[in-house]
Amino acid sequence: MREIAGIVGGFGLGLASFAVGGGLIRAEPSGGERAAESGAAVAVALAPSAAAGQAPASLDDRWDDDSSLPAHAERVASYTLVARLDPKAHEVEATGTIRWTNTSRVPQQELWLHLYLNAFKNERTLYMRTPGSGFRGGGTLADWGSISVVRLRARELEADLWPPADAPIDPLGDETDVRVPLPRAVAPGESLTLEVAFRAHLPSISLRTGHFEAFHMVAQWFPKLARLEADGRWAHFPFTRFSEFYADFGAYDVTVDVPAGFVVGATGRRTSFASGGGREVSRFVQDDVHDFAFAAWDGFREKATTVDGVQLRCLYPAGYDRAADVEIEAARFGLGHLGAAYGRYPYETLTIVHPPDGADEAGGMEYPTLITTGGPWYLPWTPVRFLELITVHELAHQWFYGLVATDEHRSPFLDEGLTSYAESEAMEAWYPGSSAGELLGLRVGVPATYRIGGLSALHDGTVARGADEFATGSEYGSLVYGRTATLLTTLGRTFGPERLRRALGRYARSQRFAHPGPEALLAALRESIGPEAEAVARAVLFDGAWVDYRVDSFASSRPSRPAGIFGDPTSPSAAPAPRGGNRWFGDVLVRRRGTLALPVEVELTATDGSVQRVAWDAGQPFARLPYEGSAALASAAVDPNHAALLSSDLLDDAKGGGGVVAPRVLELGGFVAAALIHAAAP
């Protein structure tokens, strides 16, 4: 096999130039439509999109390790709450304070509060009105949920702020996003202390929160300030089916009061515990986070260990011991691997909650220092690594959501997409080639599953959209999770995994405790990999760019004397002797469909087994790649290693196979069928 001499040309170059057999061969430009097609593809690849408006971050190699990591986040919105859970009424009554600072450049005449639990209040809420096929939260509510603010008083302003002067903005009555006018403007840098009292009634388990029998997942349960951007704009939104959250960092100090016998898993470290009067009271404290959730159940079993100074705790139902072991092992691996890639995990605790059967809607979710998993107890004995996947995925959210606190409503791909990639990369490092599962010699990796997922909505719109701009849950999942993860895998395979790792590492470290937008990610790709990588990412994310490669045909032959008339037609001379001796010459017609131009390799295999690999920049929609070798061409394959995993069809990437029966499938299927006949019809 010959090595690639190098990709010459790059994006938009008219000629694909590559070295074969030591000589420089130029692939001729082909076709009159080339210019238009090429122009379209390059324009897609290189034109900045207006959809991404954030300023790029400035990155350098100090972000290649943890030495420059910020120790703490700016305290913008800090909560001190005392919460009492009544598991029979499924209610939480709480009082406390919210300390908020105006960190924007603009005086603020109002606050915006998220009252997420009101999404489950009645059938007129935005959440209930939105069809949500293909995603979580689609079940029928057996018990409505709501949150009632009893008191909201601004201490410094000596003003009661509740009830708000404004009715909810939704004309049909959604009460999840509420404007709270202030009696006077709060200047930049000025702080407010809000005294708050509220009663939260948890719904039957739905969309990450609620109750199932005695199990309670208490999430999105308190009045939560929207995030105030630096330009004075409140990033507030009503709670929709596909949307997650967005908030400022702060310090959380939450005291949880539950009936005796209930085990509580919560955000942060437990600093005190007291019991008496049939109640148990725990105090949880955590700095540098932007949310707080807790699970309480009298059926939890518990395993605990310490990993690199992090107290790891797993709460799970009886009979799930093996599942808990797997999840702890996955967290142990993930803390090390993800910490090395994206900056060390900065908290002292990590709690894993495996909800009981029937409370699956609480599973598969991330909160600061607390993640929920899920799945049946027998999963450890199946060939699918679901428990490892879900644990590593939710753990990866500690970086992409937790520490890099992007706007999950406006740009869900920044948290779910990057997390899916981080999960995929970590799982492949753990179980190379079979990270999703393995059965009967068939091995499936997570990148392949995300690729397939991302293809299901390939032409249904762009990735970079707000969570409320997706038509269905399956479209949301396909593009946000699958397409983004596949994009990043493609960048790694095309431009080098170390360069991508450096780019994402710099992005994650430099944006720790920050709220970056898409431009910061694109800047990291540009500065660490190059403008080509940024262009590809921008095209895929913002313009729905796609690509498919195909080998159309190939041919080769030995030179022969040319036919025709040579010399004087009335007295023709002999045809010139063929050049090249016993060498074989030919060409391969390759095509690149779609609006994305990714450079790929083309593998040419001769009948004597010799292999040549040449580079094709794919700048044109097609190219004829010349061939010269010691034997006839037997096959040709574009991108044989599937570096361009974004390619929408891998089955037409080559030509030169034979036969219409798959022998291995025939043998394996025949054996399985014979065994079935033996077992079931003796």
Add this chain to the structure above:
Amino acid sequence: MDEDLDETVRPSASARPGWVFGFYAFRAIAGLAVAAPLAIEVGVLVSRLPRGDAVLFDAGGEVLLDVVRKGHQAAPAIAAGAGIGLLVAAFVGLAPLAALLVAIGHRGALPLRVVAARSARALGTLSLLWGLALFTQAVTAALVHFGWGRVVTSFGWAPPRDNLARVAGVVVVVALALGIGVAHDLARVVAVDELRGTYLAMARAIEVVRARPGRVLASYAARASLAAGALAVGVALAARVGHATAPRFALSAIAHQASLLVAVALRASWLAAAMRHARATPPET
């Protein structure tokens, strides 16, 4: 166990290796026939790829999932075809089974026309017995499964207790199905060896089971367990060897087929043992 028969009339599978191999060959070919539509569908999908379906076994499974994605629309038709194919193969398989039973119950030279004649005479009875056994197994399985399912549901247990209780129900269903299968085998043996009709063959099967339950169970369980083990070993070996290259593919195919051959031989051995039990049990009717 069943050595109380005179050696000259003692049925033996090991004495008829050719017929045993023929029975295995039928099973293997029937399996290939059932799998052929799937192999063709996949073959067409990967026909452009130089390594053909070897890429399905590559680490990562990227092409594998693409084949699943592009072939899933044909899956219902292929699955239905495979199900019907399995039933047809099982039914057609009664003919080689009858021939095998004739062969292992006979000592000395065995002309093909004798085998054909005796097999043909028993085919009607074997067909009826097969249908009755299938029906009985299905009804028993449905009754136990759904009845037990309701009982388990009424307990309101949480997993894993709930799942384990249901698995226990499945184990009972399988055990009952196997028990019916054992009686079915005894009836089939009697139908061929004693040329009995359907009713009398069933009655004789019950007689044999009642006369020597422990011996019958031990004969069956030992061979069935070994056969299951052989198949499991074949699967594990083939998976370990892999299918990436032609030599590995050949090795894994050999592992599969060898394990299938062993399983078929053990099944033939069980049928011979069943025949010995039947011959050792004098008929009451």
